[in-house]
Amino acid sequence: MTAQVGAVRAELGRHRPRFGEPAFRGLVVLASLTVLAIIAGLVVVIATTSMAGIAHNGIGFLWGTTWDPVHSVFGALPFIYGTLLTSITALILSMLIGVGVALFLVELAPSWLAGPLGFMIEMLAAIPSVVYGLWGIFVLAPWLRDYVEVPLHDTLGWLPFFSGYPIGIGNLAAVVVLTIMVLPTVAAVSRDVVSAVPGSQREAALALGATRWETIRMGVLPYARSGILGAGILGLARGVGETMAVTMVIGNSPTISLSFLAQGYTMASVIANEFTEATTNLYRSSLIEIGLLLLVVTLVINAAARLLVWRVAYTASSRSLAA
């Protein structure tokens, strides 16, 4: 008996993890640290490669309005302005549509419609940016020029927002393309958040005799508010970082104009467009400095949005568990 126990012990001992467990554990920890290192590396590498630009341009880089590489004058404000103008306008439009879609999918649509429709909107995110750009140049911009910009210019041209020449390529085209590209992000996250609202919220409103819309307005939306805000911030990060499609339709002109008919430039598109033409080291590192600015802004926006969405999803799930 004791001999058998001893044999079993010996057998177990032989198979006791000596090397495998710590090695595998080390491997997965290393991989996770790599993710951390990449994020840190992004900031460090981009900061060091833009050092020459940072030293030359100083803090005035942020509000300088002149971008003249030939005379080594680099001001980033036209790009910051263009990025803000296009991505915030696009965000407002895609929030209106995206939250509407999310509410329609979760609250109203029958399942035979909700499935395929949700799928189509997910597919919208799968189409490569450059294809949107191609479509933007040859289909969207001419259409906008003929059917939107010309009427706008003829009727409301006295407003600063619609002054200038309607040529299709410009801020308006960039806003429309961006709206399409931000929409899947906003719609998908909003749908998750709205789905996370406990059914008891709706039942309570319906039991009080509320209509479907009143249920949504009083039972669902207040509960989902901060999550939808998170969806918006995530959409903003997506819009701010979007490069190719915007580069192809915005007209690439470093001017600050209120007009949606004017040509503009964004932070991402100036990097994409001028990097390979940048002949001097200073020019190149000034472009990378814009990239550094873009990176820091999107990191902050993203972190804030994730925290917001997480908190909502977490509290919603724990509440429904408690209920």
Added chain:
Amino acid sequence: MSGADGTLAGAARLPGAGIPPRVPGRNMARRRTTDRVMRALLGIAAVIAAVPLVLVLLYVLVQGLPALNLALLTQAPVPAGFPGGGVAPAVVGTLIMVGLGTLIGTPIAVLAGIYVREYAGGRGATLIRFLVDVLAGVPTIAIGLFAYGLVVVPMGSFSALAGAVALAVIIIPIVARITDEMLGLVPGSVREAAYALGIPPWKTIVRVVLPAASGGIVTGILLGVARIAGETAPLIFTALGNDRVSTALGEPMDALPLRIWVYASGPYDSWHAQAWAASLVLVFLVLAFSLLTRLALRRRGAART
């Protein structure tokens, strides 16, 4: 409780008690109208959201199909403005860089996913998940600049390797998140059964849990491949582009999205036609991958990616 008199006295003190009650029918009609209008607006939002997808796909198909032929995929570009030629360097380059990027990024992503789901405690898992989500949100053009500083500057030349590194960084958060989710779908009883047989945790993961989740992880990798195959911005200052078919990792290489960008921005009709045709190829690949993987994932019980 205090009887009819008490209730009435209480009601009289309430604000608005003196106002004559609204006609219930008219109020209800107003609410019904609002309800109908808002429901219609939500429906319209859904239609507006679906329209661009249909339009883009339609145009890519209609404009791309006439220029799509075998020469497009097998021949190198001819000098600008001349008819004929193809985008073979871009096809080869996309295959090589996407393949290499996937090879570099996937192991890191899967291992990080395993750490998050199987090893990390609550706080560690939350931290890494958060970092993965943040990395997923970094603009791809910034990732391109990162690869430029990391690979192109030290090597002294634009290269396919730098492009592959950029694509690897982009695929990591996609695959890590899916691995994490797929491992979460493997029931705990499977792990317990393995532990009961005296199998150490790491072997349980490698031999039991991973195989159980492998289908979902593979579809996740394909989803990531579809995503990086369409990336342009990170390749501009890493792979740069190339007019000739190149397989050298240390030299500039072409890619389909890069070629579409160059041709779309150029002045020649033959370029535009080829840009549409190349887009058709790219969109078909990307959509087919996404469609298949999403359907497979849905069957697997994961609602979303």
